[in-house]
Amino acid sequence: MNAASPSSGGTAIDLSKIRRGPIVFSLIIGAFVAILNETLLGNALPDLMKEFNVGATTIQWLSTAYMLVIGVLVPITALLQQWFTTRQMFLSAMTLFLVGTAISAFAPEFGVLLAGRVVQAMGTGLMLPVLMNTILVIFPIEKRGAAMGLIGLVIMFAPAIGPTLSGLIIDALDWRWLFYLVLPLAAFSIIFAAVFLRNVTDLTKPKVDIVSILLSTIGFGGIVYGFSKAGESGWSDTEVVWSLAAGGVSLLLFIWRQLVVKEPILDLRAFKYPMFSLVTVLLFVVMMTMFSTMTILPMFLQSALLLTAFKSGLIMLPGSVINGIMAPVSGKLFDKFGPRVLVIPGLALMALSVWMFTGIDTDVSKGYVIFIHIVLLVGISMVMMPAQTTGLNQLPRHLYPHGTAILNTLQQVSGAIGTALFISIMSTGSKNYLAGSEDPDAPAEQVAGLMAGLHDAFWIGFIVALVALVVGLFIRRTKAPEEQETKQVA
Template structure:
């Protein structure tokens, strides 16, 4: 990438139109996140086609999370070396190339390579997207902008499983990639035409040791917990990767605190509201994963739904969540975070508590209702909380703040998935060993009850933290935020 032509200190934001920039970001995010949720439902077909076992096919998800977990911490450094256009266009071109590789893969290893290339694109894009919103919008208007991004982030997963089920029923798994390819190509063309550079190029020193420690640390933790979710927590592979990953993260943190120009500036945690929000989001993401991972299992195994029908059952909640995201963003701009985050977490806790009472005779309508309550609560919490935390940071810490949040959410996702799958498996095993007339469906439900109950108690931590959240003033360096032209489509 040629950085001399566009790089050179602070970007000039005068005269930049927000509308096309936001549109370019939204299109790219939608394509990437939609594709992330399309593939899981195709796993049975892929296992048949390539003749691989569940433990092998799971790598299509594990590798995706692993690459993002390794890459995202480094994006704070990359965003200070390369312009917004270079970062975003590189991300979307990589995603496009990965999609083509996946769609034409003759063997499983080629499909896995394609997924890794896609993940590199996604890992580069998500922090750039959040950082760009922070730069081009003043603090009092960021809620609405983040809400638009939230709509896309939630709408992709909402329609992904249903769309994938329909495509697989009618066509072939390769069409999951064929249909995404023109969308990705359009995103590249649109961004090339309309996306402007808004980042500040400072070209800090590249510390190779920090990058290695970050990659080993976060990669090891994500990998270890992902493998724990597939099998045993006591397996040597799981224990050693988590231990080595944990040690590397500790060394990484120590090194960043001692460096004058760290690749991930952990001094962002000196800002109390950012720290509070980061901890709250970690806990909330774990609780969210307790439902997102377990509900499809309940629908397909206990209620005996097809993948397509299970996707349809979960679709209304996701669609309403997407609709609510921009609304909660506008409400955040007007009223601040407390009036949204506290009621939102109460709704989340209510839904998770009611999920502890589901049985094999629970109706689909009841599940739909609880899922809608859960995701309305999530929409009131996610973007308002993140925006509150990031608003407190000075501009030079935006890339670091977004990278920290995205990295820790990946780690929370991996931990949450492993934790709740293992709790469910343990509860199911205990039921099957002690029940007089064991029934596999009843055993699964017994395990789900245990998992949802733990999810509820973990979620209470987030609820307690929410009472301390409050609107923050922008730092002095944001007070003179350069006005950016509005453009309404």
């Protein structure tokens, strides 16, 4: 089945003469620059608080707003990709990112810097689904694993080096250099893509449903914001309660509307394909585990082991680099052996590593922490892209934009939920410990309280990882409907 079926009024794209190499390279450059930017500001937040004279709650919006905008924008990309060409989508996304970077670099006050981050996030949110959808379209199913592995290398490696790179820049230069250095990279990506990127998708130009867009924005935005805010203010906070309530109701109405309208902006019929549905659940649980661990571990390194942000970034760097290297290797193995030989052992490694984290204390060696972190990220590299490719492979071509949008949206939502949930568990465990302490204000007791909360969070993380392992046992190799139809005709 082609996305441009006669009933849709689209025009089919001839992919026989497409040069895949330049297209993939164009996409990878843009993705690397945009995704690197997600974690680049982490070590700069204390400097920015002093620069703009704002508190921790305010400065956190530089990260929260970024995640919020992506969470809101990604569901709509399924519609946009049916109205605009690959070139138009990618060049628009990178131009927005470039403009946002320039605004941030020269921001005279905090409000302008936040606006720049929002514009950057708009570019990132538009680009990520285009990246995955293009890979699905231009590569046959037997070669997608390797191609998705290259994308995985970028998605995993870019944010991994962000904290370490930002630590080096902050130590040597002004915080504005975090944006200055990104500007030429973003400009090069635009120029290269303008020369080499070609349109590979079919334009069907479906009806634009404004009501669905509004419901999607309020629904996903409310959920992401509510959970992000809960990690900071607690679950009983009025703003958190109302955000989650508004988001939940709007999301239910959005789902209902997508099932009844003739041309939904996010086609939920993708869930009719069992392996796609299973992978969606699996990735949701895996992303919760990954995001929560990546949030909790730096707190342990900096608050319990008393390391600087830069040193904690260095400790987390080896695992993240190995994770990036493993992504294309996993992709090649996926093409040859299928998902089970990668996903099930990978989930087992994830569960093992989180269990090992439950036993750490303030006497733990840095080498042991690095080892556990490497085990965790090797496991994740064996799961993420193989599972994602397996689920998307089962979809017919006209559902590719919708499938990629669904998975990218749920990754943002699961990240917000996982981070908020595990920080809440950690905070509750710490408070309960200190409530029974004879001297809760003593520095040693504060650290002990932190460790009690961390252990509670990691134990829950271990249970979540076991759930993921059970779900992963049901994963199977899939074939595209078009491939099955071809074999039947033959």
